[in-house]
Amino acid sequence: MKRMIEFELNGQQVTAEVDGGDLLLSVLRDQFDLYGVKESCGAGECGACTVIIDGRAVTSCLYPAMEAEGRSVTTIEGLAQPDGTLHPIQESFIEKGAVQCGFCTPGNVLSAKALLDKNPDPSEQEIRTAIAGNLCRCTGYHQIVEAISHAAGRKS
Amino acid sequence: MSPVNYVGKSLPRGDAREKVTGRAVYINDLKRPGMLYGKILYSQQAHARIKNIDTTKAARLPGVRAVLTGEDIPDIPLGFMRDNRPLKKGKVRSYRDEIVAVAAISPEIAAEALELVEVEYEPLPAVFTPQDALADGAPLIHELDARNKPVKSNKLKLPWRLICGDVDQARGKSAYVAQGRYRTTWVNHCCLGTSGVIAEFDLNRNLTMYSITQIPYLAQNDYLAALKAMGLKDSQVRIRCQTIGGGFGSKLDTHCYEFIAILLANATGRPVKIQFSREEEFLAQATRQPAIMEITQGCDAEGRLTFRDVHMVLDNGAYTSWGATTPSVMMVPISSLYRVPNVRFVAESVYTNNLYSQAMRGYGNPQATFAVESNIDQLAEEAGIDPVEFRLLNANQSNEITPQKFKITTCGLSECLEKVRDSLGWQQHRKAKAAGETSTGYKARGQGVASLIHVGGGARVYRSDGHGMIMKLDDFGKLKVFTGAVEIGQGVDTVLRQMAADSVGMRIEDVDIVSHDTDICPWDVGTHASRQTFIAGNAACHCGREIRRKVFELAAGQLNRDPEELDMFDSVVYVRDAPREPGQRLPPADSGDRIPLAKLLRKAHFSTGGTMVMAEVFYDPPNQMLDREFKGNLSCSWAFGTTGVEVEVDLKTGHVEILKYFAAHDVGASMNPMLLEGQVYGAAVMGSGYALSEEVRLREGRMVNGNFLDYKMLTALDKVPVTPIIVETFDSAGPYGAKGVGEPGCVPSAPAIANAIYDAIGVRLDSLPMTPENVLAALKERFPDS
Numbered sequence: 017m018k019r020m021i022e023f024e025l026n027g028q029q030v031t032a033e034v035d036g037g038d039l040l041l042s043v044l045r046d047q048f049d050l051y052g053v054k055e056s057c058g059a060g061e062c063g064a065c066t067v068i069i070d071g072r073a074v075t076s077c078l079y080p081a082m083e084a085e086g087r088s089v090t091t092i093e094g095l096a097q098p099d100g101t102l103h104p105i106q107e108s109f110i111e112k113g114a115v116q117c118g119f120c121t122p123g124n125v126l127s128a129k130a131l132l133d134k135n136p137d138p139s140e141q142e143i144r145t146a147i148a149g150n151l152c153r154c155t156g157y158h159q160i161v162e163a164i165s166h167a168a169g170r171k172s
Numbered sequence: 173m174s175p176v177n178y179v180g181k182s183l184p185r186g187d188a189r190e191k192v193t194g195r196a197v198y199i200n201d202l203k204r205p206g207m208l209y210g211k212i213l214y215s216q217q218a219h220a221r222i223k224n225i226d227t228t229k230a231a232r233l234p235g236v237r238a239v240l241t242g243e244d245i246p247d248i249p250l251g252f253m254r255d256n257r258p259l260k261k262g263k264v265r266s267y268r269d270e271i272v273a274v275a276a277i278s279p280e281i282a283a284e285a286l287e288l289v290e291v292e293y294e295p296l297p298a299v300f301t302p303q304d305a306l307a308d309g310a311p312l313i314h315e316l317d318a319r320n321k322p323v324k325s326n327k328l329k330l331p332w333r334l335i336c337g338d339v340d341q342a343r344g345k346s347a348y349v350a351q352g353r354y355r356t357t358w359v360n361h362c363c364l365g366t367s368g369v370i371a372e373f374d375l376n377r378n379l380t381m382y383s384i385t386q387i388p389y390l391a392q393n394d395y396l397a398a399l400k401a402m403g404l405k406d407s408q409v410r411i412r413c414q415t416i417g418g419g420f421g422s423k424l425d426t427h428c429y430e431f432i433a434i435l436l437a438n439a440t441g442r443p444v445k446i447q448f449s450r451e452e453e454f455l456a457q458a459t460r461q462p463a464i465m466e467i468t469q470g471c472d473a474e475g476r477l478t479f480r481d482v483h484m485v486l487d488n489g490a491y492t493s494w495g496a497t498t499p500s501v502m503m504v505p506i507s508s509l510y511r512v513p514n515v516r517f518v519a520e521s522v523y524t525n526n527l528y529s530q531a532m533r534g535y536g537n538p539q540a541t542f543a544v545e546s547n548i549d550q551l552a553e554e555a556g557i558d559p560v561e562f563r564l565l566n567a568n569q570s571n572e573i574t575p576q577k578f579k580i581t582t583c584g585l586s587e588c589l590e591k592v593r594d595s596l597g598w599q600q601h602r603k604a605k606a607a608g609e610t611s612t613g614y615k616a617r618g619q620g621v622a623s624l625i626h627v628g629g630g631a632r633v634y635r636s637d638g639h640g641m642i643m644k645l646d647d648f649g650k651l652k653v654f655t656g657a658v659e660i661g662q663g664v665d666t667v668l669r670q671m672a673a674d675s676v677g678m679r680i681e682d683v684d685i686v687s688h689d690t691d692i693c694p695w696d697v698g699t700h701a702s703r704q705t706f707i708a709g710n711a712a713c714h715c716g717r718e719i720r721r722k723v724f725e726l727a728a729g730q731l732n733r734d735p736e737e738l739d740m741f742d743s744v745v746y747v748r749d750a751p752r753e754p755g756q757r758l759p760p761a762d763s764g765d766r767i768p769l770a771k772l773l774r775k776a777h778f779s780t781g782g783t784m785v786m787a788e789v790f791y792d793p794p795n796q797m798l799d800r801e802f803k804g805n806l807s808c809s810w811a812f813g814t815t816g817v818e819v820e821v822d823l824k825t826g827h828v829e830i831l832k833y834f835a836a837h838d839v840g841a842s843m844n845p846m847l848l849e850g851q852v853y854g855a856a857v858m859g860s861g862y863a864l865s866e867e868v869r870l871r872e873g874r875m876v877n878g879n880f881l882d883y884k885m886l887t888a889l890d891k892v893p894v895t896p897i898i899v900e901t902f903d904s905a906g907p908y909g910a911k912g913v914g915e916p917g918c919v920p921s922a923p924a925i926a927n928a929i930y931d932a933i934g935v936r937l938d939s940l941p942m943t944p945e946n947v948l949a950a951l952k953e954r955f956p957d958s
């Protein structure tokens with residue numbers, strides 16, 4: 017059964033017509049053209065589809081779109097300012113070489129953001145735990161961890 | 173050449189901004205107007221005759237535009253031995269076999285249509301190990317060869333045999349001999365971006381492939397052959413690569429699904445997209461080649477290697493892709509890692525009803541090095557020599573020729589070994605071990621090393637190892653570099669930009685790379701063999717020099733000087749010995765001794781009898797193809813490295829933790845330390861996953877762990893504390909002295925870890941992956957009573 021839901025998406029109030037079975041991932045990609053939300057496994061196992069919902073990093077490929085009703089959803093497209101100024105985490109990812117093929121990057125950046133918003137000064141272990149669900153085949157994680165801790169230092 | 177301004181610096185990637193903002197367009201994100209969605213039905217049997225396929229219900233489903241089976245398509249032979257077809261006809265030979273394809277207006281309808289297809293099989297006896305496949309009376313996987321001649325056995329007609337010197341004689345004269353049997357298994361590339369393609373015909377029947385291939389120009393050829401078989405002999409093919417979500421060799425072959433997309437697009441007259449799910453990626457994407465390896469090595473009384481004898485059996489799976497040719501690279505470490513005068517290597521590939529294999533980072537090198545370097549430790553122990561000392565004694569040196577006729581021009585292997593030894597605290601660890609301080613309670617620590625040799629200057633695996641490049645200066649003094657190199661995440665675009673900027677003398681902001689389009693960019697043989705930094709880099713240096721020459725010719729008239737008197741820096745042409753302010757590289761702006769490139773170009777364009785500035789180069793390195801005996805200097809530059817690890821083994825759980833991981837690489841020269849380290853980190857972790865956790869598990873040919881929960885890639889929590897150690901030997905053949913480094917990092921991980929485990933617990937793990945269960949099982953076998 018289709019239903020209209022209303023939620024906040026990257027700072028804007030939006031509405032979407034969704035079905036009970038619709039997953040947030042496909043609604044974001046197909047209805048809002050937010051292709052930065054990546055699908056890699058579709059089963060909650062890789063983190064490529066990570067978005068932030070009410071401050072929490074969530075795998076949108078398992079998240080029922082209906083559940084987004086009344087919530088605040090941030091995708092990678094919502095991080096940079098409209099004038100193109102990047103979020104400090106994005107800057108750090110670029111500067112520290114945390115990006116290779118880039119397919120895991122939106123998810124890793126958003127997991128990092130959810131972490132740093134709660135814990136501005138995380139330990140390496142806390143960073144690794146926060147991105148444990150974000151698989152990366154290219155980087156071996158080292159430069160991603162470095163980028164996140166650099167971003168933490170930069171923000172404070 | 174102009175002064176070095178960007179080469180050697182840790183500049184961020186050019187495409188990083190698009191990638192951190194989610195703007196980069198991968199094949200997964202691409203749609204074309206009027207596009208249909210293709211889906212593939214795979215076999216439900218390991219080996220069976222296809223008695224009947226009923227597609228009537230599927231074809232009648234609203235929204236379905238085409239249904240194809242093997243019976244509906246022309247014969248399009250695929251694979252290295254031409255033993256594969258896009259859709260199988262008559263029989264299936266493995267669970268990954270494509271049998272029906274559907275195109276529909278949505279992916280959901282396409283999937284629904286596949287469920288309506290009814291396939292009747294007549295099961296055939298199947299074989300799942302090379303031993304069974306070679307047994308008398310084993311069922312034949314392929315009854316006919318590519319020329320339709322009946323075959324007698326499942327053995328591939330691909331005899332790999334490298335003989336250097338006299339192994340049997342050397343064996344008789346050896347003071348010490350050690351023997352081992354090693355096994356590696358199937359692993360998946362696990363590119364985070366799953367495979368996909370869009371095939372689109374225009375009204376002239378020309379084909380555009382929106383693609384993710386690593387070999388655009390060879391793929392063009394493969395697709396053209398298919399079009400010909402389809403009766404489209406005048407059609408052209410254009411390949412437009414999208415942002416690629418990981419390569420690692422998985423895109424070095426053209427795959428069945430790509431041809432299926434072409435067939436569906438042809439049948440429907442619409443663009444057709446096939447996008448793999450993760451499950452499909454595990455099922456249908458060919459893996460790394462598994463190997464069963466028997467090795468014997470010997471040394472003299474002083475510890476000098478006398479011979480190396482290796483025999484391998486490779487489970488080829490049901491069809492041939494590049495996996496079948498991995499012995500060509502296995503030969504590299506077998507013949508030439510350390511100085512060993514007598515070498516014998518024999519390998520045979522055998523068809524089975526398992527998955528088939530293809531190229532993967534390092535090709536066959538990680539497999540072979542696992543055997544060679546594990547066995548070196550066995551031999552060193554036999555001879556009573558410290559494993560690092562043993563390796564140093566036998567290390568390759570600059571300016572030597574190996575038994576396979578590789579010419580080693582620069583070699584940093586000894587330096588790599590020494591640096592890793594010292595970084596690990598090898599001696600201290602030996603002392604601590606002797607004092608019984610390396611094991612406490614249920615934990616034991618150990619150290620191990622392993623080295624690598626790999627092609628570092630491309631590899632002539634085809635007749636050509638060439639790369640075409642065009643450079644063009646536009647009206648605004650910006651340089652466009654047109655290259656056939658494919659950016660698969662490794663950073664080639666960025667390194668090429670650095671080299672192009674420096675070789676011309678421009679600001680890097682003024683340089684752009686144009687790639688990924690066969691209509692626009694010149695020919696290149698492929699993004700494989702760690703070759704692009706070296707090959708495309710050399711092309712950039714040559715091409716850049718040509719641009720400089722032309723610019724100076726133009727500027728000479730403007731500045732009233734001879735071209736030889738001119739130089740260029742920061743995109744400004746200037747008189748080399750003109751007076752200038754102290755500390756300034758360029759003469760003052762109003763001096764008349766300089767002219768900005770942009771101004772110069774406009775003058776060149778906007779004048780009677782004007783001109784433009786472009787240059788082109790086709791760089792083909794002085795690499796040799798292996799001869800009939802598999803000998804020759806495959807690569808004009810050779811990369812070396814050593815990995816050293818310290819592990820802690822939990823004797824109760826079998827868990828292996830990596831406490832230290834030093835990866836020393838002779839990279840010739842570092843072009844971009846940050847990107848270089850990125851390759852080293854990534855490869856080390858991929859190699860550690862290969863060593864410890866990754867395995868595509870097949871039960872009677874059926875994959876049982878085709879998802880990221882059950883297939884264990886390492887996560888950020890499985891910390892591998894990699895420290896890259898960069899050794900520079902400045903190879904004069906390389907651009908700015910560089911060698912290739914994309915693959916080498918993952919080559920020695922597994923044997924280094926296995927050697928460290930042995931050092932810790934006295935048990936040699938001879939099969940990958942070395943999971944906790946396998947470690948415990950090996951412990952139990954070795955110490956049954958404890």
Ligand code: FES
Nearest residue numbers: 056058060063077
């Ligand atoms: S795509 Fe959602 S977790 Fe993998």
Ligand code: FES
Nearest residue numbers: 117120152153154
């Ligand atoms: S950068 Fe390629 S998967 Fe992370």
